[in-house]
Amino acid sequence: MSAAHSLPLADRLKDAVRIGIVALLLGIPMLGLTTADQGGGLQVLTRWPLLAQFVGVVFFGRLILQWLVSHFQLRKLQRQRVAAKTAVVQQRPWLKWLGRVALAFAIVLPMAFSGNRYVIDTATTVLIYVMLGWGLNVVVGLAGLLDLGYVAFYAVGAYSYGLLSTLFGWGFWETLPVAGGMAALFGVLLGWPTLRLRGDYLAIVTLGFGEIIRIILVNWTDFSGGPNGINSIPRPSFFGLEFKPPGDTPTFAAFFHLEYSADHRVTFLYYLILVLALLTNVFVSRLRRLPVGMAWEAVREDELACKALGINVTGVKLSAYAIGAMLGGFAGVFFAARQGFISPESFVFSESATILAIVVLGGRGSQLGVVFAALLLVVLPELGRDFSDYRMLLFGAAMVLIMVWRPGGLVARREPTIQIDTPAAQGATP
Amino acid sequence: MGQFIQQLINGLTLGAVYGLIALGYTMVYGIIGMINFAHGDIYMVSAIISVTALTLMSAFGISSVPLVLALVLIIAIGFTSVYGWAVERTAYRPLRNASRLAPLISAIGMSIFLQNMVQVSQGARVKPVPTLIPGGLELFTHNGFSVHLAYTQIMICVVTVVLMVAFTGLITRTSFGRQQRACEQDRTMASLLGIDVDKTISYTFMLGAALAAVAGVMVTVYYGVVDFSIGFVAGIKAFTAAVLGGVGSLPGAMLGGVLIGLIESYWSAYLSPEYKDVATFAILILVLMFRPSGLLGRPEVEKV
Numbered sequence: 001m002s003a004a005h006s007l008p009l010a011d012r013l014k015d016a017v018r019i020g021i022v023a024l025l026l027g028i029p030m031l032g033l034t035t036a037d038q039g040g041g042l043q044v045l046t047r048w049p050l051l052a053q054f055v056g057v058v059f060f061g062r063l064i065l066q067w068l069v070s071h072f073q074l075r076k077l078q079r080q081r082v083a084a085k086t087a088v089v090q091q092r093p094w095l096k097w098l099g100r101v102a103l104a105f106a107i108v109l110p111m112a113f114s115g116n117r118y119v120i121d122t123a124t125t126v127l128i129y130v131m132l133g134w135g136l137n138v139v140v141g142l143a144g145l146l147d148l149g150y151v152a153f154y155a156v157g158a159y160s161y162g163l164l165s166t167l168f169g170w171g172f173w174e175t176l177p178v179a180g181g182m183a184a185l186f187g188v189l190l191g192w193p194t195l196r197l198r199g200d201y202l203a204i205v206t207l208g209f210g211e212i213i214r215i216i217l218v219n220w221t222d223f224s225g226g227p228n229g230i231n232s233i234p235r236p237s238f239f240g241l242e243f244k245p246p247g248d249t250p251t252f253a254a255f256f257h258l259e260y261s262a263d264h265r266v267t268f269l270y271y272l273i274l275v276l277a278l279l280t281n282v283f284v285s286r287l288r289r290l291p292v293g294m295a296w297e298a299v300r301e302d303e304l305a306c307k308a309l310g311i312n313v314t315g316v317k318l319s320a321y322a323i324g325a326m327l328g329g330f331a332g333v334f335f336a337a338r339q340g341f342i343s344p345e346s347f348v349f350s351e352s353a354t355i356l357a358i359v360v361l362g363g364r365g366s367q368l369g370v371v372f373a374a375l376l377l378v379v380l381p382e383l384g385r386d387f388s389d390y391r392m393l394l395f396g397a398a399m400v401l402i403m404v405w406r407p408g409g410l411v412a413r414r415e416p417t418i419q420i421d422t423p424a425a426q427g428a429t430p
Numbered sequence: 431m432g433q434f435i436q437q438l439i440n441g442l443t444l445g446a447v448y449g450l451i452a453l454g455y456t457m458v459y460g461i462i463g464m465i466n467f468a469h470g471d472i473y474m475v476s477a478i479i480s481v482t483a484l485t486l487m488s489a490f491g492i493s494s495v496p497l498v499l500a501l502v503l504i505i506a507i508g509f510t511s512v513y514g515w516a517v518e519r520t521a522y523r524p525l526r527n528a529s530r531l532a533p534l535i536s537a538i539g540m541s542i543f544l545q546n547m548v549q550v551s552q553g554a555r556v557k558p559v560p561t562l563i564p565g566g567l568e569l570f571t572h573n574g575f576s577v578h579l580a581y582t583q584i585m586i587c588v589v590t591v592v593l594m595v596a597f598t599g600l601i602t603r604t605s606f607g608r609q610q611r612a613c614e615q616d617r618t619m620a621s622l623l624g625i626d627v628d629k630t631i632s633y634t635f636m637l638g639a640a641l642a643a644v645a646g647v648m649v650t651v652y653y654g655v656v657d658f659s660i661g662f663v664a665g666i667k668a669f670t671a672a673v674l675g676g677v678g679s680l681p682g683a684m685l686g687g688v689l690i691g692l693i694e695s696y697w698s699a700y701l702s703p704e705y706k707d708v709a710t711f712a713i714l715i716l717v718l719m720f721r722p723s724g725l726l727g728r729p730e731v732e733k734v
């Protein structure tokens with residue numbers, strides 16, 4: 001690698017020119033030329049200045065990147081040479097503190113921003129994704145099963161609540177366990193046939209499963225309302241007290257002698273999802289320490305060895321599926337209750353990809369990483385609303401770049417939850 | 431009867447297109463063992479390029495159909511294989527030795543990126559092109575239902591068969607094909623024997639992209655409408671075709687493509703067009719359940 005550092009300028013220029021030519025070839029059909037409908041037929045439009053800018057950016061970007069890479073790689077090598085003597089497993093206590101600070105912030109947020117509905121709404125959305133991420137983390141992060149159709153379970157939960165509440169008048173709290181159970185059942189139904197499959201096949205099958213659910217929701221109009229979805233889903237109540245202007249039924253505002261305000265419900269929904277998400281977190285962290293949780297991680301690390309040790313791999317994987325699906329179902333119920341309206345539009349593949357990206361960017365298996373990734377992926381597009389056209393473009397590019405840069409994710413390296421605590425073992429797992 | 435034959439023709443045409451895309455999946459899977467999730471979007475990129483190329487041809491006043499077709503094919507193949515190369519270089523090569531999940535996720539990211547790149551740069555609206563090869567043969571009429579064979583359909587089938595033959599020759603008889611198969615069997619050993627593995631993998635991606643480019647041109651000419659979102663579903667179907675035929679097997683990919691095309695057109699005609707995608711996905715799940723190695727594939731032995 002040190003050879004790269006001593007690369008003469010001419011070679012670097014040659015390299016950048018080569019990349020520039022590739023950029024030119026890539027850019028001509030997409031940036032340089034375009035077609036637009038102008039009165040009756042397509043016409044070719046040219047955008048040569050744009051193409052020139054693109055090629056220029058790529059050329060100089062490559063030169064700078066080259067310089068940076070060779071510069072920093074050398075530094076890194078030197079550091080490694082020094083560090084090799086004192087290789088110790090690094091405990092990261094600051095992560096724990098960061099988690100506590102984040103939790104405290106989450107609790108005081110509605111008070112700090114009381115009246116600012118936009119902030120609380122966005123925070124609620126972040127928490128939904130956090131909860132979905134934690135649920136998917138069980139499947140992807142702990143059990144190592146790649147699931148590209150997670151949104152199907154979210155949909156099962158949402159439609160369970162939507163249908164049960166509008167058709168039979170069920171309340172939020174009654175539906176929650178039922179919807180979770182339904183989602184878990186779907187998880188097992190999906191898991192059963194696919195258990196023999198390896199990682200990437202499994203991904204495609206789960207993707208197909210998610211699409212099947214969505215297509216059924218779109219086309220089976222009698223059941224799901226088709227593309228129009230389900231309207232006027234009742235909102236959750238605070239132990240039977242509803243969030244409504246004063247009327248016949250006991251309301252939240254009247255009971256606590258408050259003046260009615262629409263913000264009450266928004267704040268209540270925020271705390272509701274916060275509690276649900278925290279319960280999820282506690283639940284999953286506890287499970288990790290139980291035999292079943294250890295079995296998940298063992299299966300992730302080496303399925304063959306697990307089989308040889310007599311672990312029931314089928315049962316282990318199914319339990320991961322069922323629990324992950326159940327958590328997704330809970331989040332779905334909350335989603336339906338919060339929106340008051342659901343349609344198949346909310347459960348498309350890109351939603352699954354977003355949740356998966358949250359888990360992967362956060363670092364598979366890391367609970368805190370999921371929080372940061374969810375924050376990043378929800379808040380960044382909100383900040384850049386003007387760039388809404390480029391939102392998914394940047395999203396895809398970020399997914400590629402982060403994977404290339406840190407294949408293990410932002411926070412976690414796949415550390416086992418428990419390990420044998422001897423100096424030798426510590427030295428062996430840096 | 432008439433309906434049955436008509437759907438057979440339509441299904442074979444569709445299947446030829448799926449088969450061409452599926453070849454790319456199968457080759458890439460064979461050589462580096464990953465699902466190139468962005469392959470469907472490479473096909474979409476080529477369809478968009480061919481729209482631009484077709485419009486350019488009519489702007490230049492080139493009207494001879496074989497010439498237009500040849501030029502569009504060359505342009506689409508050329509640019510699309512650069513895309514194939516670039517995708518491999520940026521998203522997959524750095525992750526060659528990472529865990530299995532990492533390249534798959536970067537492939538999904540690449541797919542999202544390509545789709546949105548085209549949406550932003552080329553517009554979200556459907557792009558219509560005028561019919562290049564009008565007309566067709568009326569084969570026969572049975573109970574008032576006349577069976578048509580469009581010239582475009584003949585062209586698609588002929589091009590696919592020619593490509594298949596040429597491609598099989600390339601893989602089985604040339605030195606590149608030997609290198610490619612060597613890398614498929616054992617990359618380390620191949621590199622020890624002096625094969626430039628990275629280069630071979632790059633060429634494989636370019637070849638896969640070139641085949642997808644042909645499929646893109648064919649679809650543009652056949653349907654006459656293209657937009658930025660056609661890659662996802664076509665990619666999934668072609669992948670299903672590759673799995674059905676046995677991932678890693680080249681004739682299998684073609685066979686799988688034809689089967690998927692036939693199933694899709696019969697399902698649409700006789701059962702319900704709304705659920706045709708469900709049929710494909712259901713087949714995918716069933717095949718993987720009962721015969722994970724596909725129709726023509728070899729069962730994979732898990733090594734410790």
